[in-house]
Amino acid sequence: MSSIEEYETNSGNIYSRSDQQNFQSESIPLRELPHDLNFPSKDKNLSNTRSINETASIPPSLPSSSIMEVTHSNESIDEDDEQLHPDNFPDGGLKAYLVLLGSFLGCIVTLGVMNSVGAVQAYVSNNILENYSESTISWIFSIYYFLSYAIALVSGPLFDKNGVFWLLVLFTIFTFVGLMGIANSTEIYHFILGFIALGIGTGLGMNPLISVVSHYFFYKRGLTVAIGMSGGSIGGLVFPLLLRKLYFSMGYVWAIRILAFTCLGLSILSTLLVKERFKRVKSKKIKNLECKYTNNFDLLKSEIADFIKIKDRAYVFLTLGGFFSEFSLVLMITYYASYAIDKGFSESNALLLLTVWNATGIAGRCIPGLASDYLGRFNVNVVMLILWVLSVLVLLLPFGDNHKILWAFAAIGGTTSACILTLLPACLSQITPTKHLGKRYGIINFYLSLANLFGLPIAAAIIDVSYDNLIIFIGILATCGALFWTISRISLVGTKLNIKV
Known part of the structure; x- marks a missing residue:
């Protein structure tokens, strides 16, 4: 796959799909994109992860073709966030x-x-x-x-x-x-x-x-x-x-x-x-x-404006x-x-x-x-x-x-x-x-x-x-x-x- 342009998250960090080429595995006939990338990692010591509003992380083993700009939350993580993990x-x-x-x-x-x-x-x-x-x-x-x-x-x-x-x-x-x-x-x-x-x-x-x-x-x-x-x-x-x-x-x-x-x-x-x-x-x-x-109503208009500008x-x-x-x-x-x-x-x-x-x-x-x-x-x-x-x-x-x-x-x-x-x-x-x-x-x-x-x-x-x-x-x-x-x-x-x- 050719190099793909960089993505910028709401937290201001920039990541390139091409930087993750070493994670690809062409030997697998059907590679799976995780169903929901917006959950906190259970392993807090994972390396090569990237911060999403200081809470959510993408597993480092994710194939480059599966990395995408995920949805970002403007709220801090509450004590129920552990429940958001797929397991x-x-x-x-x-x-x-x-x-x-x-x-x-x-x-x-x-x-x-x-x-x-x-x-x-x-x-x-x-x-x-x-x-x-x-x-x-x-x-x-x-x-x-x-x-x-x-x-x-x-x-x-x-x-x-x-x-x-x-x-x-x-x-x-x-x-x-x-x-x-x-x-x-x-x-x-x-x-x-x-x-x-x-x-x-x-x-x-x-x-x-x-x-x-x-x-x-x-x-x-x-x-x-x-x-x-x-x-x-x-x-x-x-x-x-x-x-x-x-x-x-x-x-x-x-x-x-x-x-x-x-x-x-x-x-x-x-x-x-x-x-x-x-x-x-x-x-x-x-x-x-x-x-x-x-x-x-003013707040709702603000949220709609944020959606129009979404990346x-x-x-x-x-x-x-x-x-x-x-x-x-x-x-x-x-x-x-x-x-x-x-x-x-x-x-x-x-x-x-x-x-x-x-x-x-x-x-x-x-x-x-x-x-x-x-x-x-x-x-x-x-x-x-x-x-x-x-x-x-x-x-x-x-x-x-x-x-x-x-x-x-x-x-x-x-x-x-x-x-x-x-x-x-x-x-x-x-x-x-x-x-x-x-x-x-x-x-x-x-x-x-x-x-x-x-x-x-x-x-x-x-x-x-x-x-x-x-x-x-x-x-x-x-x-x-x-x-x-x-x-x-x-x-x-x-x-x-x-x-x-």
Whole structure:
């Protein structure tokens, strides 16, 4: 490998990857990048280590191609920091698995409802707001997606600092109120208000429910995050079937009300089961910094400015990759049922397509999640992204008029998209200190929320011209996502393929 430029840490020390060439071992067919470089070394006498804020160290045996600029903490290490070492994560036990169960139940609500929005959008567009254009109706769901992701910018740091309980209490309340409001909506502004409440609830709950799993699992993190998030596939599998049956047997109002009470019960159980393992303890330095700001909003703006200036290239490209890939998935999930109806599917069968999508998503989360613990999370995600791009541009775009192809794409798209959604937080946790995971995941979701706010109306305007143009747009987004994910991996380990990362 050629010499690579120097990196500068926040502590002011400069290190060159090329200085570490003597640590390479080409005889190993698959070299592993440590899943989390931000933990204190158990061996305090290690030589050739480098200081990260005077606390964390990188093992000296790390191959040069695996050395990267890691995430840095601005806080001093508290007495729980020994727990951050990989060997001190529970990776099992009753408490850890109860938390995983709580995350799973909560994701049925947050991600499950999000995966089922197409079932609501298709019914509302064709039966309640049929006199409105698709671009006008799209604002209802764009605001919902925007809030679902944007509020993670607030819920992430709050989770890191204060824990999960009150966030999940508010998540339960807002989700129930939002769904009940949607059930009684008849005008477009009614739907907007209902989905605003639902979006706030989703935004408050989604980030901590996903991030908390990484508090308890390290070596099994890929699989366990996948299991927790597979709740979204279960919800996306069950909710469209439930709505499909109830729309015609009990009517729209009671269909959504039953969905609301189902989500209420699951949310309460999740709140009782989920508990964080870490809370962020502020150093005197950070407390003094906060005194410079008159309110939390000014402090939040300062943290965003710090992110914009960040030198962690892997995180920047991961953010861009997550932005484009998840944006493409959100558009497909939202409009796939409507796309199928446009191609001649009945409304009932179009909802079944969403069921197939989410059913295959269960395997798409768990199997690649398990494989990622052995082959590398970045490696697996890049492969699945390439398959996602090919399924859109090679399968759906030229053959979308064929109903059999629509069923096949529902299976392939559901599998690949579920993996991509699952491995984003798993990959992020690999380059982020565990106690800062909520904040960093929140920042990524905030940027994605901006795409949702304006992207859905743009997509709806494209639909007014042609659904095929929408598929081209989604394919371009997916291609950009795969490209930036690949660059993020390259920024970590270069172009070699025999490295687990």
